[in-house]
Amino acid sequence: MPSAIKDHTAVEKSEDLPSILSKKFNISDVKQDALKWNKEWEAAIASSTAADVLKEISHFLDDSFFTPDDIEFFHQDLRRVQDHVAEILRSLFNEGHFDTIWLLLNAAEQRRHILEGLKGASEAPTLWGQDCRALCPEVTVSNFLTQGGKSFVDFLTRVLEISESSTKPAFLPNSWWEQASNLPNPWWGQASDVSPRKQVSQSTKVLFEVATINRNKFIAHFVMSSALSIVGDITNRSEGMKGALHIMENTEGYIARSLAGVKTTLRDKPLIRCENCTKTPEDIGQGVRFMVCSVCKTKLKFEVHYCxxxxxxxxxxxxxxxxxxxxxxxxxSGTKGDSLWAFGDSNPAVDMIRNLGKKKGHHLTSLRDVGVNPCKGKRSPAAERQAEMLEADRNVDYFLFTASGETVRFVIDDPGAKMVFRINRGVIMMQTGDTGLDAMGEYMLKVMSGYPGLSRDIIL
Known part of the structure; x- marks a missing residue:
C-alpha cells in the first residue's frame, strides 16, 4: 500500500489526526487554566489503560497507514530531539548544581516549571500534540513533586542515561505502556459504522511503534521545555528562584547540599496513625479503614484518627x-499533631528536636527551642562558655568575639539554613574535640566577612 504520508513536515504539524483522550474526557484549554488542565489530564490517565489508549488510536489508524520510510523518518527525528535534550541535561548536571537548586525550590515553583514543560511538550510537533500525554503515565506533576522534587531529578537522570545509550533512538521503558504491545487490532472485522476507516491490518505492531516514538518525543520535549524554564529563571534571577540562589551563594556547599538532601527525605503528607495504639494502616494491613472523630472533623476541620x-x-x-x-x-511522630511530621522517623537529629522539652510538658514550637546537646565528655573552657551563652540566648546561632573581646551575635535569618546549621552545631558540640568546627567556621566566615573587627583567624 502506498504511504499515506506524502509530506513528513505536514504530518508533524497535522491537526487532522483525531484526539486520543482529550475530546473523550473534555480536557480544558491549557491556556485558560493550566492547573485545571493538568488535573483533568492526570485523572484521565489514571482512569485509562494502555489498551484503552491504543484502541482509541487504532479506531482511525492501523498498521497499513505507515510505510517503512515513514518509520525511518520518525526514528531520525526522535534521534535529533534526544541528542539535543542530552546536550541540555549534560550542561545542567555538570555545570550548574542543578539538582541542589531544584530541591531547594518550594513546591509551587517546582510545579510551575513542570507545567511549563508539559505545556511546551503539548505544543511541540508530534502526531497527536497534547494527546501524547495519554502515552506517558509517568509524566505527571504529582509524580514529580514527591520526595521534595527528587522524583523529577531522578526522571531527568534516567532520560539522560537513555539518551546517551548506544541504541538510537532510545525508548524510555514503561511497563504500563508496554502492556499494549502486540495487541490485536480491536476494530478488525467491525462494521463501518463502528470503525470509520476500513481496517486493513489485524496487527497493531507498527501502530504501537509509531505511538512509542511519539511518546518518547513528547517526553523529550517535556524535558527540554522544563529545563529551559528552570535555566531561564536561574539566569534572570526570578523572584521564585531568589531563595534557592541565596542559599547556594551564602552557605557552604555542604550546607546547601545537606538542606536539599533533607527535602528528599520529607514526607509528602502527614501519616495516618491511630491516636490510641499508634499503629499506621501499613502496620495493620490492608482492609482496615481508619475512622476520624466526627466532632473534631466537623467543628475544627481537624482529623484525629482511630483504627x-x-x-x-x-x-x-x-x-x-x-x-x-x-x-x-x-x-x-509523623502525624499532623507532630510539628515535624514531614521528617522521617529514623533521623536521630530530628528525633532530638522532636522530643525537646517533652519532659517539661511542652512541645517544640520553633527552631529557637533547639539548644545545645550535652557533651559526651568534658568541654574546653571556651566551648563550655559557648554552650552556656547559647543556652542563655536561644535566638543566637553562635557567639563570636572580636580581638578586643567584644561579643558578636551570629544569627542566621533563613529558616532552612538555620535548621541545618543548628543540627550540625548540636552534633559538633556533643564532641570533646574540634571535629567539624572548621566547616562551621568557614560558613560563619562567609556570612560575617564584612563585620568590623572580625578576621579569618578570629572566626576560625
Whole structure:
C-alpha cells in the first residue's frame, strides 16, 4: 500500500489526526487554566489503560497507514530531539548544581516549571500534540513533586542515561505502556459504522511503534521545555528562584547540599496513625479503614484518627477534654499533631528536636527551642562558655568575639539554613574535640566577612 504520508513536515504539524483522550474526557484549554488542565489530564490517565489508549488510536489508524520510510523518518527525528535534550541535561548536571537548586525550590515553583514543560511538550510537533500525554503515565506533576522534587531529578537522570545509550533512538521503558504491545487490532472485522476507516491490518505492531516514538518525543520535549524554564529563571534571577540562589551563594556547599538532601527525605503528607495504639494502616494491613472523630472533623476541620471503635473508646477519657474545642492530639511522630511530621522517623537529629522539652510538658514550637546537646565528655573552657551563652540566648546561632573581646551575635535569618546549621552545631558540640568546627567556621566566615573587627583567624 502506498504511504499515506506524502509530506513528513505536514504530518508533524497535522491537526487532522483525531484526539486520543482529550475530546473523550473534555480536557480544558491549557491556556485558560493550566492547573485545571493538568488535573483533568492526570485523572484521565489514571482512569485509562494502555489498551484503552491504543484502541482509541487504532479506531482511525492501523498498521497499513505507515510505510517503512515513514518509520525511518520518525526514528531520525526522535534521534535529533534526544541528542539535543542530552546536550541540555549534560550542561545542567555538570555545570550548574542543578539538582541542589531544584530541591531547594518550594513546591509551587517546582510545579510551575513542570507545567511549563508539559505545556511546551503539548505544543511541540508530534502526531497527536497534547494527546501524547495519554502515552506517558509517568509524566505527571504529582509524580514529580514527591520526595521534595527528587522524583523529577531522578526522571531527568534516567532520560539522560537513555539518551546517551548506544541504541538510537532510545525508548524510555514503561511497563504500563508496554502492556499494549502486540495487541490485536480491536476494530478488525467491525462494521463501518463502528470503525470509520476500513481496517486493513489485524496487527497493531507498527501502530504501537509509531505511538512509542511519539511518546518518547513528547517526553523529550517535556524535558527540554522544563529545563529551559528552570535555566531561564536561574539566569534572570526570578523572584521564585531568589531563595534557592541565596542559599547556594551564602552557605557552604555542604550546607546547601545537606538542606536539599533533607527535602528528599520529607514526607509528602502527614501519616495516618491511630491516636490510641499508634499503629499506621501499613502496620495493620490492608482492609482496615481508619475512622476520624466526627466532632473534631466537623467543628475544627481537624482529623484525629482511630483504627477501631475499641481504640476510640479507650482514648476517650483523654480526647474528650479537647474534643471539638481545640485541635489537640498527642503529637504522634509523623502525624499532623507532630510539628515535624514531614521528617522521617529514623533521623536521630530530628528525633532530638522532636522530643525537646517533652519532659517539661511542652512541645517544640520553633527552631529557637533547639539548644545545645550535652557533651559526651568534658568541654574546653571556651566551648563550655559557648554552650552556656547559647543556652542563655536561644535566638543566637553562635557567639563570636572580636580581638578586643567584644561579643558578636551570629544569627542566621533563613529558616532552612538555620535548621541545618543548628543540627550540625548540636552534633559538633556533643564532641570533646574540634571535629567539624572548621566547616562551621568557614560558613560563619562567609556570612560575617564584612563585620568590623572580625578576621579569618578570629572566626576560625
Amino acid at each position: 477501631s471503635q475499641s481504640c476510640q473508646k479507650q482514648d476517650w477519657s483523654l480526647h474528650k477534654q479537647a474534643c471539638g474545642k481545640k485541635p489537640v492530639s498527642k503529637g504522634l
